[in-house]
Amino acid sequence: MTFSDTAILFEPFHLKTLSLRNRIVMAPMTRTFAPEGIPGRNVADYYRRRAENDVGLILSEGTVIDRPAASNHPAIPHFHGETALAGWQRVIDGVHQAGGRMGPQIWHVGSVANSMTDWVPAAEIESPSGLLSPGEPRGIAMTDEDIADAIDSFARAAAAAKALGFDTLEIHGAHGYLIDQFFWAGTNERSDRFGGATIRERAHFASEVIKSVRVAVGPDFPIILRVSQWKQQDYTVRLAETPALMTDWLAPLVEAGVDILHCSQRRFWEPEFPAIDGESGLNFAGWAKKLTGAATISVGSVGLSGEVMGAFAGEASTPQSFDALIERMDRGEFDLIAVGRAILNDPEWVSKVRGNNSAAFKGFSAAAFGELY
Ligand SMILES: Cc1cc2nc3c(=O)[nH]c(=O)nc-3n(C[C@H](O)[C@H](O)[C@H](O)COP(=O)(O)O)c2cc1C
8 A cells, every 4th residue: 555745744733832743633532441430550551652653642532521420331531530630640641751742532421321331320311301312211301500510520620631731622522422412403402591493502502611611721721622413323413414504503612712623524535515616525624624714623534444333333444545634634624633443453553654654554353442552
């Protein structure tokens, strides 16, 4: 396999207090290696290996905020409590010693169960309207107090991220979890100020989270928000069918304080909308950047065949050229590219890209989920 000049991937990136040595981001990936929510030395070493091998920005696995039902697996790390935060201190110190940059992905799973376990939190599962997906009840609808505390919990986690020395943070607003359940009309039937017929109204919860996070971290600390059209409950759902609706959805969130939109799609090369005025080829991150002016991260099947949900179902993947990515980045369609499975599987992946050592790229199989390489 050959691939084109990758120089664009290795250009530095600067935004507010964040300075990255290159444009490659380790995508957030839940690993469930943190018993009782505490990330140990093995987790710190796993992230440090990525920093030692040139990853520009590491986004942590989803790490949960301080709400009783924010997690759906006992080995998902917490981002609250003295012992868990001490574990995260070790993580960020190791990454910094290796010259890396990192942000935690802060998360509340809403009413989504984890397919790997029957474990459920001791508290009631919570979501905007007590639904997992349209017409499928799970857990309870959040009260005003629950919502206020969830917003405050995101802000407390953000303050902790900054205090520990992280370089940025990502709020998980994608893939059908709590924040996305507020966005999605199918799971948000509220008639108060957190619900409504329009995506702009249903974005109110996210806006409130972002505003409180912004207050917690101050004006100069970069905030990333991850969003997706697709839901794990239904890959075909689209929150914004048109660019105008995408503006209604995302512009208020940028206004509320987001610096970087992390636009999750399963295949980065897929156009976001059918042909519109010569912009037909733009992907989700391309459109989000064009419509909001925010910096964006793209993601989805870089360097590997297949896609993430197929990998969860056991499909193996082989290394693939990413020339199409280089072309898009050369055009300035988006600013940064996140890579999931390829970096999960191989801590040296970015060094290999830099060295043009494509012969050394590895394929991916489900066995990788069980290892912290
Ligand atoms: C094991 C695994 C765990 C994941 N966990 C998360 C997560 O915690 N938060 C999140 O936003 N995305 C998560 N994802 C999605 C990835 O961030 C990424 O969007 C997806 O894997 C597509 O990128 P890829 O094709 O390069 O793997 C996960 C993916 C994998 C493979």
